[in-house]
Structure formats: structure tokens, C-alpha cells
Amino acid sequence: MATYTPPLREMQFVIHEVLNAGDAFKKMPSYAEVDVDTINQIMEEAGKFAAGVVLPLNRIGDTEGCTRNEDSSVTTPKGFKEAYQLYCESGWAALACDPEYDGQGLPQLLNTVLYEMLNSTNQAWAMYPGLSHGAYECLHEHGTPEQKKTYLKKLVSGEWTGTMCLTEPHCGTDLGMLKSKAEPKGDGTYSITGTKIFISSGDHDMAENIVHLVLARLPDAPQGTKGISLFAVPKFKPNADGSVGEGNAVSCGALEHKMGIHGNSTCVMNFDGSIGTLVGEPNRGLNAMFVMMNAARLGVGMQSLGLTEVAYQNSAAYAKERLQMRSLKGPKEPTKAADPIIVHPDVRRMLLTQRAYAEGARAFTYWVAFMIDTELNHPDAKEREAAGELVTLLTPIIKAFITDNAFTATNEGMQVFGGHGYIAEWGMEQFVRDARINMLYEGTNTIQSLDLLGRKVLGDKGAKLRKFGKIVEDFIAKEKRTKGMSEFLEPLADIAEKVSKLTKEVGMKALLNKEVVGAAAVPYLRVVGHLVYSYMFARMAKVALEKQNSGDPFYSAKLSTARFYFAKLFHETAYQIRAARSGVDSLMEMDASLF
């Protein structure tokens, strides 16, 4: 079975040494008391919970899956409910929530660290509290005072959980087509009718109530995405005193049989005149739901970081133990029957690919989480705005780049095990199956790429991208005389320039043919993703160079990983730039009937 050691040192390196988050928090009134010790203490406790409570349920969840009972209720795998109770009792659900609703008011950054660990140890389980937190954020921002009063404390405590109900059988990406209806009852509530599919955590036995955030159409709503409204639909109607009342007409129609994340209940949800209340403005439901969708997209990135890390840990351990063949330079451990396979260059390539993708994703996601904290809490409005723009730009990259990389990484982890990797009991193939969903849900990676290139970059004529480019430029200018930095800054400067040129070229061509955006988007996101990782690795290398003579080999390992990244992974850009530039014709010339 797979093991997990919380990578606290790696996490602390990013938080304290790269981001200096503790110092920065001092400037943000709501976080002024979040110091280094507090951060480390919480991380340690989170690690204990993830490794001790959640990890042992990972294979059980995969093997057992969820069960839909005759009364259409859903039972989660053995132990899931008890772990969730402990999670709530320990206050983890409340960690980054508003103190006004009994939250602990701690930074998003800490919640992000928590979720890395929960996802390393059990993605399927972590989706239950993860979606609830997204529902909390959506209602916190767009809920009426009444909705906040009814739902927020329950979501913060974890007594109730939340879902997001978007997809219908005939529409996923194209929400404009959705058919679920909401009829006003005349008393301020609505009767919701429709079928939603792929509803993660749609029904389960872990909490006493579930609030579904449901997209539906009001009568006479405009067609398309401008006629969609958002509703809060509880599984059980809350009583005036906040307790759980009678059942609402919401039920799980079926559970999906999936490639992975078996421990999470993926439900077909039937709304049969269920009573709900409007969230946000009529016909502006997508706007409100985007709060939850953006949170979910960042969350999916964390899922993939978590899986990358745990796949790395297990394959590295295996590579140090498994004896097979000799080093190409002659026996390294002559007293043993063979050398451990970590002596082989290609085994190291597989390990370092995972390690570099874990380190790159961690630095990237923690930095963005820190930007979210800045956006929400910095006293200077300009800083808040700048941080918000960065988060907007980088969200699709977190979702698509990290999830693609994690699929590569978990597969490399499995490959290190040879044939054993294919056998369920080692746990490696589960990481691959679980990681696969992350490229699909919360907007496929194609949709993320179109969002990045079409909306976030070309949509403002490159303004947000240039602001990010300026951050990179400033860093290069500041460090270019720092000894040892040139090997990291040269490729960074090179890719920054290439991104700038590529963006202009694609933007110009797109003026003549809109399909250029669709043809270039996926390789374009890969290129920009590498620009982000190059920047993160250069920042990490800078810290490591300063401390490489400290006697702590941690820093030389950091430099080695950064060198590996630039030597072996970075050059994917040479491919993707060519793919992005190679145009539309070869994609579109074949008549659809010939496929």
C-alpha cells in the first residue's frame, strides 16, 4: 500500500523562504497574527490528520466505492464518515472561513497547504469538504442575508456540505443549453425541476444536510447563458431554528461507475419540484457560480499537486529499494545481488520529472493562494487589484498545466515500478486513475486553454499577461548579476520573449481567422505554463544558491531539481511553440464526413 510523509520542509521552503508569507501577512490586518510558528504548527497537525486518518481510507474507498441504497440514499466507503466527523471536530472545515460565521479566519494559503495533503492521501475523500468550501465561498459572496444566516455557519462547521449542480445530460461545457427550470412559488421561493449529472458528493451519509447550488432557468428567461440563474436547494428544508426539517424533492437517481475517485459519490441528481432560493441576481447565475467554479479550478490544481507528490514519494522509495541490474558505470552496491534501480539514468528521469512537477506546482499554487490572500486582505487597493488580475490570468494555467503534468507524473511513478505498477495493491495505478479526472472536470483542459488565450490574454489585448511579464522582467533585472543565476535566468528570459512574440503572432492571425485561437490554445497554455514554472524555479534557485553552503543538502537538491527542469522538461516549449504556430489548415481541411 502507498505511504505518505507530509513534505513539511518543502512546504516551509516555499512559504517562508520563497514567498516570505509570514512577513507579508503582518501587513494584512486580518492575518497580522499569523506568524511562522502558527503556520508551521497548523501544517504539522494537518499532515498528521492527512497521513494518519485520511490515507488509510484511500484504497478502501477505491475498492469499495459508494453504494446507492433502495431508498436512493448513498452510503460512502467504510470509515469515510468517521474521518469527516473528526475533520470537522478538529476545525479543519473552518480553517480559512470568515470569523463572522465561526470560521478561523486563517489565510487561503494555509487552506491550500491542507488540501495538498488531503489530496495526496485521498482525493476522493477530500472532494466532500472541498466542494463544501466552494459552496461556502459562493454563498459568502453572493448569498442573501437570509441564505448566509441559514447556510454559512453550517458549512463552516462542516455539519452540512455543498455541491455544485451545473451539468445536464445534453450539456456540460455549453451551459447555455441547460434546461432545468425554476418556477417562482410566489413566496420568494422557487420550484426547481430538472436532472443534473456528474454531481460530485451529490448525496452521501457524511453530513446531516446538503445544500445544492443549482443552475436553472426562470420562466421567460433569455436563451443561452444570459438566462441562467443560481439557486440554493437544500436536501432537507432548514427549520427556522436552523435545524434540519422535512425532506426536499431532491434525490440521487444513480451513481456513475468511473475510472477512478471511486470513494466520491458521483450522482445523477433529480430535482422534482424541489424548493430553492435565488442566489444573486436573476439571469446572472453564471456570474455567481463562477466564484465556486474558480475555487474548484484552483482546487483541481491542488488535487493534481497532491497526487504528483505522493506518486513521487512512493516511486522514489521503491527505486531506492528495488534491486535490478547494475549501474552502467559498474556495480554501486557490489555486495548486493544488483544495484537499486535509482542508479539508472532513466529511472532518475522518471523520478525527477515527478519531483520537478511537484516542486513547480507547489511554488506556483502557493504563490497564487498567497495572491488570493493579498487580493482579499491587502490594505492597499492597488496591490489587491494587481493580485486579483494575476489570479484571474493564472487560474486556467493552474487547472490545465498542473493536471496535465500530474497525469504525466503519476504515470512516470507507476512506470518506475515496472509491471508491479499495474497491480492494484501497490496503489500506483490508482493515482493515475484518480489524476485522470482532473483533466476533464471543472472545464476540460481545452476549455481552460481557450479561457487563457481567448479571454484572459487576447480579451484584454495582452494587458494582464504583460503585467505578469513585468514581474518576470523585474526579477531578471534584479538577479542578473547574482552569482550562479545565469543558468536559470537565461532560459527564463528566452521563454518570456518567446511567449511575447507568440502571443502577438497568434493575436494578429486571430484577427483574420477566429479558429486560430482554437487551434493554438492548447499548445499556447503549455508554453505559458512553462514560463510560469521557469519563473518559479528561478525564484527557488535564487534562495537555494544563497544557502547552498549552509551545510543543509536540501538546497543542493533544490538546485539539482531546477537544473533537471531546465535540461529536460523545459524544452517541451520547442515543440509546443511550433505546434501553436502551425496554424489551422491541417486541423480544418478534412471534411467531417471523412472522420
Next chain:
Amino acid sequence: MATYTPPLREMQFVIHEVLNAGDAFKKMPSYAEVDVDTINQIMEEAGKFAAGVVLPLNRIGDTEGCTRNEDSSVTTPKGFKEAYQLYCESGWAALACDPEYDGQGLPQLLNTVLYEMLNSTNQAWAMYPGLSHGAYECLHEHGTPEQKKTYLKKLVSGEWTGTMCLTEPHCGTDLGMLKSKAEPKGDGTYSITGTKIFISSGDHDMAENIVHLVLARLPDAPQGTKGISLFAVPKFKPNADGSVGEGNAVSCGALEHKMGIHGNSTCVMNFDGSIGTLVGEPNRGLNAMFVMMNAARLGVGMQSLGLTEVAYQNSAAYAKERLQMRSLKGPKEPTKAADPIIVHPDVRRMLLTQRAYAEGARAFTYWVAFMIDTELNHPDAKEREAAGELVTLLTPIIKAFITDNAFTATNEGMQVFGGHGYIAEWGMEQFVRDARINMLYEGTNTIQSLDLLGRKVLGDKGAKLRKFGKIVEDFIAKEKRTKGMSEFLEPLADIAEKVSKLTKEVGMKALLNKEVVGAAAVPYLRVVGHLVYSYMFARMAKVALEKQNSGDPFYSAKLSTARFYFAKLFHETAYQIRAARSGVDSLMEMDASLF
């Protein structure tokens, strides 16, 4: 559920129009009567069998898996046994076997076509006859007259099946470590003792007997790979009259729980003083087993081609039906609620990636199968030798390049379905899980890469590679004035030159540091794989250009796919060449303890 239409037109194009196999067979005495009509008729029948009999068992096999009973016998999924009986009765097992043993004596090329179809429709099922055919080839080449008499007709008829027993718990790649023992009994037989793992089709209920080809050590055998011998160990001892006699001490100790190919029984096999006979010379067992291993490596390539084709067919059909969003150029089907997703450039990228990988793999594997026929049957010894060298060089590329591409392709097929791709009932995720084993078994893809670069290329100082290079050169020289060919010949010439330079560079560096080979091998194989595909696509384009005005849109589709290949997939070489050249240091510098 997934559907399948045998791609007869595609197959015929390669066989008749690209390879002109019918004409070539006329020069080979044993195949002189194999004409175009015969080939087409057999292909049609094979297609009917695969689509009609084998395909319906694919999901059943995945869902049910195999069962080990209390008496340690294994039961295969419902319908597997009956389909296998029909397969044998219809003579498919005998197709490419020696008429001396009741085989039909037809070309390997036809067997290859058959296996593409069987693997498209049910890889797990196809492994039972597939391994038997490998055992047949091994015994046909290395068996004693007595062994041939005992086993070959039974394997040809399919009444008995075969396995290959190499791997032990502590060794897979490193067969030199294997511990299974063979004690001479003094009567010409041996007593075999040991545990073998990952034995595909190790036990089952589909045939009345199973012959295991088992690697074991004779007493006082030299250490390492030079002390391994090969033994034929039957499940039931054959009587003198050829009938099945008493049980041998061979049993299935356990079934593995795997990521995919659930319908195939992957067994732990216990040999407890089982009686066997020596195959080939003492201590030269690996040499004999390589016949079966090479056949298996080509077979794994066919598995991956099969899965690529069926994933393509199903995702293309889905993309033409699923309505979602509008074309970036405005509605294509305005009367419908949305356009079919095949209007979107990136959906086409995913479809064309699969299509190009299917077409490239088909041309490549059929060409190599045709070379095997040439090697075995051409009247001119020089032709036989040249063909044999090509097969030797290209075998690791078939195994690794096609299986990597198929994993990409089946994942793209799944991605076209969006969230539905993750749901088991569509069948797409099974293709991904089944395809994943192909990168692991029969020598991991790293091992294939080391075999290519270290043994096949540098091992003869590039002689075999240069012979392949000459074939490419001659083709370019012959076609360079052919109208329309330059867009295909230019990248082909370019990559041929780059492979030549890269080979020299890596070879020189390897003289100073052997780890250079280990560091470069995997990206090197990817580059040479693209050289092969560039050559195949240029050959296909040549035929298509000649016939593009024939009125048959098949040829314009061929050209479109070739253009897509060169525009979008080929440029992976820009990445992999950089990776192959980027050396050893970034892989080896980190101390193992820091991983």
C-alpha cells in the same frame, strides 16, 4: 458501449497500395498463391469474427474479470471460452502456422491484420491465442523433434495454449537474477521448481492443456544470464498418443488485481517439481526465449494499434453527434441547438492525433510484418538478411513508440468525450487502462529504448540504422521531383539528417561516459520513431497524391492526415532532440539519499 467497424479500406490501402504485398508474395514460393482476393476475403472474415464475436465480450471481461477457484483453477469471463472455441474451429489459430503441423501457411502480414482487429475489440481476450502463437514460434524454431511432435499441432489447432514464464518476484528486467531451478531426473526430463509472477493466460478454462515455457537454472549453471535454460512444462503431461494425461505439479497461486486487461488471467504460477523438457541448448535459454519475446514485442505493438483505432472510431463518432457550442466561425448547423463538437479545432486535434497514430502504426507494423515474411520466405538470401536486420532494428521502436503513442491516443479519445469519457459504460476509459500495460510488459519502454540505442544502433556502430537511412534516402531521391511531395519529403529529409547527427553525437559521448546511453535512450527512441513515421507518411502521401483526383475522397483524407502529422505531431522531435542532447549531469548529480 464501444462499437467497432473493421477498417478494411485502411488496411487494404497499406497492404495493396503502399506495400503491394500481393505482387511481392508472388516471388515467395510459399506465398505464391496468396493473391489480393484471398487477402481481402480473409480480412473480411477476420473483421466479422472480431466485431461479431470478440467485441461483445470486451466490457464483460473488464467487469467480471477472472476467478481463481478453490482448487486453484481459473475461470475466464462469461463467453470467453465459447469465443475461443469458435476461433479455433474457424482456423484462425492456424492462420500463419507451418502446414507441416496443420497450419494454413499464410503470411505473417495476415496474422498481423487479424491481431489488429482482435486487439481493437478485446485485448484481454486476444492475449490467450496471442501468447500461444508465440509459444508455437519458439518451439517451432528451438524445440526438439519430440517437442515439436508433442506440442506443435496442438498449438496450431488451438486445443492447447502456451505461456511465457520469465518474471519472478525479485526480478523482471534483470533475468540474470532468476532463481527457479531445474534438476535433471536422469530420464531426459527435468524437475522444475520456482515461482513465476505476471504470467498472462497462466491458467484458464479455455483449452484442455497449457504448455508453459519456463526459464530456470540447471544445477551448477553459471551465474547471470549465461546460466539460464528454457523448459517446456505442460499443465497436464501428454500421453504417448498425444492425449492429455495426468496433472503436472503446476498451479496458479493467485490472480493479480490489475488496472486493466481484467479479462486476461494474470497468474502467480507455482512450479513444485513440475516435469519439463529442455528447449534448445543448456544455458542458452534466453536465446531461445527471445524468439517468443520478439514475437511478443511486435504483438504488443499490435495491441496498441488496435486500441488506437477503436478509440479513434468511437471518439470520431461521438464528435459528430455530440452538440455543444458553436463553431468559432459562426453556426455550422443553425437548425440544431448547437454544432457537433467536430467543428472545434482542438477536438479535431484530438481526433487527428489518434487517426495519425493509427495510420502511422498500421503502415509501420504491416511493413515490418511484411519484412518478417520476406525474412522467412524470400528466395534471395540477401533480401532475407536485409529484411531480418530491419526487423531487428525496428522491433523496439514498434514496442515502445506505438505503445507510448497509443496511451496518448486513447487518452485523447477519452478526452473528446469530456466527463463522459471517465464513465465506464462508454468504454473509453477501458481503452486507456488496457493500453497502459503495453508500456510496461514485454520489457518496459525504457528497456526497449536501451535495446535500440545501446544494442541495435551503437552495438553495430550504426550499420543497421544506416541501412534504414539508405532506404529513406533512396525514397527521397526517387520522389523528389514528384509534384506535391516536397511538403512531405522536406521534413523527412530533415529528420533523417538530424537522427544521423544525433546518433554520432550520442555515440561519441558514450565512449567517454556509458551513462550517456541511459540518459539519451528514451528521447532518442522517440526521435527515431518519428523518422520511421515520417517515412511511412511520405510513402502513403505518395500513393494518395497519385490518386487524389480519382474521385475517392479517401485519398484526400490520407493527405490531410499526413499534413496534420507533419504540422502537429512531428515537431515533438524538436523537444526530444534537445532532451537527448542535454546530457547526464542533471540526472545524476543528486545524491540518491536526497530523493
